[in-house]
Amino acid sequence: MTASLTKNDGAPPSPNAPAPGGATFFGHPRGLATLFMTEMWERFSFVGMRALLVLYLVAPESKGGLGFDAATGAAIFSVYNAMVYLLALPGGWVADRVWGARKAVAFGGCSMVAGHFLLALPDKATFFGGLVLIALGAGIMKSNISTMVGQLYPDRADPRRDSGFTIFYMGINLGGFIAPLIIGTVGQSVDWHLGFALAGVGMSLGLAQYLLGSRHLAAASSVVNAPLTADERSRLVKHGLLWLVLAAAFYAVVGLTGSLSVGWVLWPLTLAGLALPVACFARIKRDKDLTADEQSKMTGFIWIFVAAAAFFMIYDQAGSVLNLFAHDNTENAVLGWTFPTSWFQSMNPVFVMALAPLAAMLWQWLGSRNPSVPVKFAMALVAVGASFFVMVAAQAAAAGGERVTPMWLATVYLIHAVAELCLSPVGLSATTKLAPRKYASQMMGVWCLAVTAGDCVAAIIQQLMGDATGGGAYFALQATLAVLAGVGIFAFRKPIVALMGDVK
Helix, strand or coil: CCEEECCCCCCCCCCCCCCCCCEEECCECCHHHHHHHHHHHHHHHHHHHHHHHHHHHHCCHHHCCCCCCHHHHHHHHHHHHHHHHHCHHHHHHHHHHHHCHHHHHHHHHHHHHHHHHHHCCCCHHHHHHHHHHHHHHHHHHHHHHHHHHHHCCCCCCCCHHHHHHHHHHHHHHHHHHHHHHHHHHHHHHCCHHHHHHHHHHHHHHHHHHHHHHHHHCCHHHHCCCCCCCHHHHHHHHHHHHHHHHHHHHHHHHHHHCCCCCCHHHHHHHHHHHHHHHHHHHHHHHHCCCCCHHHHHHHHHHHHHHHHHHHHHHHHHHHHCHHHHHHHHHECCEECCEECCHHHHHHHHHHHHHHHHHHHHHHHHHHHHHCCCHHHHHHHHHHHHHHHHHHHHHHHHHCHHHCCECCHHHHHHHHHHHHHHHHHHHHHHHHHHHHCCHHHHHHHHHHHHHHHHHHHHHHHHHHHHHHHHCCCHHHHHHHHHHHHHHHHHHHHCHHHHHHHCCCCC
């Protein structure tokens, strides 16, 4: 990666801008390189672990796995992924009220390092404890690291802003591409827990890089926007302890009656993942500190939030249902050479990396002719729905235990990549623009709740359909829901754009 030089144009420098004549990252603030590399390593560890997770959950105990059935394993994966994004909301709150975004990301990185190394221990209790720590750390990082990207561009009309988020998104996918090839190979071919340990090594490298490069970040990343008062801290501790005691007592009773099962964990978390976004939006809409313009933008944001939830309901199953389809129903040999099925998880990132520069140039070239945010979201929904219609045909081709050509999954992941580039980086950028000042960091956490809601809907479908998980009806149902949602967003695009005000 090379750096270019910028010249001072005589204007007063922004506190978030690079020093006059200082190095930039492809014409962007130098801090983008720090955040790019940090997120690349975070994705390496997180995606590498996810490439193994559902395979480890359903692998027979005789082969070192946990022996869950496919539907339960997929539901555990969906709920775990939902909790990662759910925890992004308190992660943003911690940055706004306690530490600031920069310290919050450092804490999140430490939590992820510890969690990955706990997964490396061959014990079920430490394994699920490690998942909790990874979810906590990843949730804190997700809301704040994207916020810090936005802080590098203090002028919300800066034309580099959307392309900066797309470059940042390439870092995500670079890590996601490499991870299954290394971590997946070691985990599937050598030892599950050694693969999990490699994920910990990757996260350690990312954390070290972040700490060394944090001086290039915007000054705003260290600011605590609304510090907690002493009374607020006291109430927070009391309420937190109360809920902790109630949860412990509830599960103690369930355990003592002999009724405790994985369902007693999955269903409460799933329902909480759906209830929290509703409660969150209700609280923000009741906030009298927000201006009329901010309230209007929040209403517009709710529309794109629902669209994003429908998108992620399908998209996030790449690591669960599609991963199992690759393992059970897809050819994984080329010219007599067999490769680990986790390698299929690298398909989507490599497509995104190939297409992201083209998307960034396209959005920048279109300028004022750019499709609006709702139109881009509608395109993404119709595309991701179409991908599951492709899976209906793939499932039919695999009937009777036949292994199908990898071209089925390649087609699905290509469609996912195109859809993702229409929604994810655009959604990240729109969230930072629509966010009320009072909820600057928390709004990125609210955006992450769209993933939580989508994953929770997927988990409900997986648990209710049981052995039908991965069947033709399973794919067709969700494909239809996504396409209908896309058509609905397109039909109401003009009112949504009006609600979003100056954010187009």
